[in-house]
Amino acid sequence: MARPSELRKRTRSIVEDVIQSSPSKRLRRCRLASVSFNDENQDPDYDIDENDIDNDSEGEEVLKEPSPRKFKRSQSQTSLKSNPVTPSAPRHRDVLGSYPSTPRHAVMSAGKLFKRLTPQSPLTPTTIQTVYHQARQLFARGAEPGQLVGREAEREQLTTFLDRVSTSSPGGCMYISGPPGTGKSAMITNIAKTYSEQEGVRSAYVNCMSIKSSKDLYQTLLTALGEDGSDLSEAEAISSLQKMFFSKAKSSATYLVTLDEIDHILTLDLESLYRLFEWSLAKSSKLLLLGIANALDLTDRFLPRLKSKNLKPELLPFLPYTAAQVKNIIITRLKSLMPEGQEGFVPFIHPAAIELCSRKVSSQTGDLRRAFEICRRALDLVEAETRSKHEEEARQKFLQLTPTKKPLGENINGNSAGGSTRSVFQITTASLKALTAETAPRASIGHLNKVTAAAFSNGTTQRLKALNLQQKAALCSLVAYENHIRTMAKGASAPHTPSKSQTMAPTIKILFDKYCKLCLRDSVLHPLSSSEFREVVGSLETLGLVNAVEGKTGSFIMPQTPSKRGRKVAAASGDEKRIASCVGDKEMESIADGIGADILRTILSGEALD
Numbered sequence: 001m002a003r004p005s006e007l008r009k010r011t012r013s014i015v016e017d018v019i020q021s022s023p024s025k026r027l028r029r030c031r032l033a034s035v036s037f038n039d040e041n042q043d044p045d046y047d048i049d050e051n052d053i054d055n056d057s058e059g060e061e062v063l064k065e066p067s068p069r070k071f072k073r074s075q076s077q078t079s080l081k082s083n084p085v086t087p088s089a090p091r092h093r094d095v096l097g098s099y100p101s102t103p104r105h106a107v108m109s110a111g112k113l114f115k116r117l118t119p120q121s122p123l124t125p126t127t128i129q130t131v132y133h134q135a136r137q138l139f140a141r142g143a144e145p146g147q148l149v150g151r152e153a154e155r156e157q158l159t160t161f162l163d164r165v166s167t168s169s170p171g172g173c174m175y176i177s178g179p180p181g182t183g184k185s186a187m188i189t190n191i192a193k194t195y196s197e198q199e200g201v202r203s204a205y206v207n208c209m210s211i212k213s214s215k216d217l218y219q220t221l222l223t224a225l226g227e228d229g230s231d232l233s234e235a236e237a238i239s240s241l242q243k244m245f246f247s248k249a250k251s252s253a254t255y256l257v258t259l260d261e262i263d264h265i266l267t268l269d270l271e272s273l274y275r276l277f278e279w280s281l282a283k284s285s286k287l288l289l290l291g292i293a294n295a296l297d298l299t300d301r302f303l304p305r306l307k308s309k310n311l312k313p314e315l316l317p318f319l320p321y322t323a324a325q326v327k328n329i330i331i332t333r334l335k336s337l338m339p340e341g342q343e344g345f346v347p348f349i350h351p352a353a354i355e356l357c358s359r360k361v362s363s364q365t366g367d368l369r370r371a372f373e374i375c376r377r378a379l380d381l382v383e384a385e386t387r388s389k390h391e392e393e394a395r396q397k398f399l400q401l402t403p404t405k406k407p408l409g410e411n412i413n414g415n416s417a418g419g420s421t422r423s424v425f426q427i428t429t430a431s432l433k434a435l436t437a438e439t440a441p442r443a444s445i446g447h448l449n450k451v452t453a454a455a456f457s458n459g460t461t462q463r464l465k466a467l468n469l470q471q472k473a474a475l476c477s478l479v480a481y482e483n484h485i486r487t488m489a490k491g492a493s494a495p496h497t498p499s500k501s502q503t504m505a506p507t508i509k510i511l512f513d514k515y516c517k518l519c520l521r522d523s524v525l526h527p528l529s530s531s532e533f534r535e536v537v538g539s540l541e542t543l544g545l546v547n548a549v550e551g552k553t554g555s556f557i558m559p560q561t562p563s564k565r566g567r568k569v570a571a572a573s574g575d576e577k578r579i580a581s582c583v584g585d586k587e588m589e590s591i592a593d594g595i596g597a598d599i600l601r602t603i604l605s606g607e608a609l610d
């Protein structure tokens with residue numbers, strides 16, 4: 001292992017720079033680096049899990065690459081990030097926070113960050129892109145899905161429905177629902193695209209996530225259809241749209257409109273949504289409307305109201321992917337990297353490892369994005385391992401091949417270490433570059449286990465330990481609030497009424513209020529912004545430390561139960577989602593170990609809530 005003194009110049013300067021800067025600066029820099037690491041950074045789970053992996057594999061070399069890699073990457077990949085190939089339709093919590101994933105105030109992870117910055121293997125040419133890069137890109141957020149695998153029945157129903165664009169009465173609407181990561185957006189955009197290319201069809205795709213009001217919806221729709229709607233009043237926008245959708249002219253176009261993530265406008269004035277569905281179902285309408293929703297309870301709330309207005313859209317549910325389907329999708333993607341004629345081989349990830357990943361994911365939420373995330377991590381692991389292996393081999397080779405050159409190097413450079421470093425670097429680079437999809441070592445079950453251990457393991461204490469201060473603070477706030485409510489309920493006369501159990505589980509909004517209150521009491525901790533907080537809660541959910549509970553009864557959603565899976569996981573969304581802790585009292589005791597213990601104990605005591 002190389003000494004820090006053998007660092008190449010650039011590496012050293014970055015490291016020193018970071019080390020020398022003030023702690024807060026250092027944090028910010030690291031954060032920036034990790035945030036712009038790649039286009040998956042919007043996923044709040046990312047950072048969290050990364051911490052876990054680090055924690056799990058303490059002492060292992062694979063993950064402890066010198067940070068310069070991150071700095072490098074961030075530059076080369078930012079362009080990718082700003083240019084998603086497919087319309088991005090991330091899950092709610094992914095998108096709600098456009099902020100850096102790691103909470104701003106994760107002060108206490110400084111020690112950890114510092115450790116990671118210490119280059120364990122500075123010679124490893126982490127800046128060279130290996131063949132694994134391509135593989136990882138397959139699973140990146142916003143990656144082109146390529147040929148969609150499976151979902152034949154859904155595809156057929158959609159094409160049959162959309163075939164009406166070329167008929168004389170094209171109007172109609174379809175309501176597509178299913179939990180996140182089941183391929184709704186991918187499938188619908190894929191199919192709608194082929195139809196929108198037909199003559200006389202004008203199409204628009206609107207993701208309702210960013211829609212702020214009815215007026216905004218109408219204006220966005222107009223703009224998406226190529227009209228200038230930005231200065232119009234709501235009434236004007238409505239009448240412009242109406243004119244378009246009900247044009248009597250023979251030559252008038254058919255409008256194919258996709259509204260994705262309509263869950264988000266349900267908290268607004270529903271009239272705009274009703275109006276669009278109404279328009280699409282009206283006689284002589286030229287509007288073909290596809291509405292996509294993630295939350296299934298939306299269907300319960302929204303459809304009856306549509307039906308009461310006698311509006312009956314065609315329904316298309318997307319069920320969560322089964323393990324076999326997930327596996328099939330991953331394998332198909334990986335095989336696309338094999339040269340023609342050799343598609344029999346699955347490169348980069350061993351089929352058994354894919355099987356394991358698929359089963360884990362389908363037993364949880366069936367969210368394909370989760371599976372992709374695991375694949376990316378597994379690829380990172382195997383790549384890092386391969387790098388250090390090649391480096392080791394290169395060093396051996398160098399020693400064997402050029403024992404006599406060493407003094408020479410010393411003469412030329414006045415620094416033998418520098419000379420050998422460069423040559424080892426060159427040999428490593430060459431051997432890494434020589435790797436192909438066929439020859440690159442594959443991620444094994446072992447890698448997969450390592451990746452999933454953090455998120456799926458039952459070791460609650462371990463998972464708690466891996467949290468950063470803000471995650472702990474959020475969890476403590478939740479537990480403090482629950483304790484508070486419980487005490488209140490005991491004092492009340494009828495502690496077991498259903499309404500009580502409902503109020504047990506706070507919505508994220510309520511929890512955020514309580515959290516702020518707890519943090520600000522005696523100024524123990526500077527609270528996060530609400531979107532940062534939501535991300536933190538999201539990460540806790542991913543780690544299985546908090547659970548989404550059903551709004552009405554306050555009972556737990558159990559993603560493990562196959563019959564329930566997917567039906568309710570995505571129940572409520574955004575601020576209305578209710579959550580409950582799933583950490584035992586005993587385990588909670590261990591949360592206040594280590595740095596920030598006082599802060600956490602103060603929050604956990606819940607005094608500020610009284």
Ligand SMILES: Nc1ncnc2c1ncn2[C@@H]1O[C@H](COP(=O)(O)OP(=O)(O)O)[C@@H](O)[C@H]1O
Nearest residue numbers: 089145148149180181182183184185186329368
């Ligand atoms: N059948 C499929 N074949 C290949 N990739 C898929 C398939 N279904 C979904 N994906 C991929 O999974 C990810 C999540 O799908 P998406 O359509 O965004 O889910 P949803 O809109 O239901 O939340 C996307 O990256 C998409 O490309």
Ligand SMILES: [Mg+2]
Nearest residue numbers: 089090184185
């Ligand atoms: Mg979607």
